[in-house]
Amino acid sequence: MRLILLGAPGAGKGTQAEVLCKRLGIPSISTGNILRAAIKDGTPTGLKAKSYLDAGTLVPDEVIIGIVHERLAQSDCAGGFILDGVPRTIAQAEALEKAGIAFDAVVSLEISEEEILSRMSGRRVCGACGSSYHVANLPPRVEGICDNCGGQLVQRKDDAPETVRERLKVYHTETEPLVEFYRQRGLLRPVASAGDREETTAAILAVLGIEK
Numbered sequence: 001m002r003l004i005l006l007g008a009p010g011a012g013k014g015t016q017a018e019v020l021c022k023r024l025g026i027p028s029i030s031t032g033n034i035l036r037a038a039i040k041d042g043t044p045t046g047l048k049a050k051s052y053l054d055a056g057t058l059v060p061d062e063v064i065i066g067i068v069h070e071r072l073a074q075s076d077c078a079g080g081f082i083l084d085g086v087p088r089t090i091a092q093a094e095a096l097e098k099a100g101i102a103f104d105a106v107v108s109l110e111i112s113e114e115e116i117l118s119r120m121s122g123r124r125v126c127g128a129c130g131s132s133y134h135v136a137n138l139p140p141r142v143e144g145i146c147d148n149c150g151g152q153l154v155q156r157k158d159d160a161p162e163t164v165r166e167r168l169k170v171y172h173t174e175t176e177p178l179v180e181f182y183r184q185r186g187l188l189r190p191v192a193s194a195g196d197r198e199e200t201t202a203a204i205l206a207v208l209g210i211e212k
Contacts, residue, residue: 001026001080001208002102004087006178007109009167010116012193012200016109017084019201024210027076031064031085034071045070065095072101080104089174093181106182107204109193113168120164124153 001024005013017028038046039053045066052059068086071077083103087093122135124144128151133140140146144153157163182188189207193200205211 001210002104003080003082003208004103004106004182005082005084005109006106006175006182007193008111008113008116008171008176009164010120011109011111012197013084013109015197016107016193016200016204017082019197020204021082023201023205024080024082026080026082028082028084029068029071029077031068031083031088034067035059035064038067038070043067043070061089061092061095065092065099068096069099069101087178090177090181093178103187105189105208106178106187107207108179108182108188108190109200110190111193116168117161117164120159121155121161123155123159125156126151127154128152 003020005017007013014030017030020026021028035046035049039050040046045063049059049063049067052063064086068083072081087096118136119134122137124133124135124140125131126133126146126149129146129149131146131148132138133146133153140153145151146153158167179188179190189204191200191203191207195203
């Protein structure tokens with residue numbers, strides 16, 4: 001099963017990718033993770049990406065696609081994979097097609113902006129150990145204090161409402177057009193992501209024709 005997970009920031013892509021990779025026995029591939037790994041391993045494409053990052057510029061699409069291609073060629077991807085975070089643009093999607101990378105389905109997690117703002121603005125992380133919480137859905141036993149290490153809980157800048165709104169603007173402009181791109185190719189599988197984690201997972205498995 002070769003999948004792409006699409007959705008706005010806060011739609012639950014990372015969470016569902018983690019659940020699905022265990023359920024389906026295939027790796028979840030995050031662009032950020034493979035970019036860091038390629039740079040650390042010193043692969044030719046990784047070194048190329050590092051030169052852009054060191055210069056403070058965006059890594060070009062062809063380099064990102066090159067790193068994805070390198071990762072998908074590894075043996076653990078032989079039975080399938082889940083892409084999370086790529087493609088982000090129509091240009092990247094077209095580059096994946098040109099590179100001969102095919103998919104069985106593209107799952108689009110559908111969620112309202114109000115729900116995203118509620119989810120993300122409620123996130124808190126421990127400044128000491130990195131444990132994650134949510135003021136409504138997963139609160140700590142003592143407000144503002146980590147259950148695990150007693151550290152102070154903080155809101156990441158990325159999760160502040162004004163930052164989330166800015167990220168959503170970028171998503172609507174750059175990434176949302178991919179929904180129609182993959183719909184036209186008959187690959188799109190929309191799934192409502194407003195329920196709890198288990199409900200969303202069940203809905204994804206249903207649209208993929210996989211028994212729970």
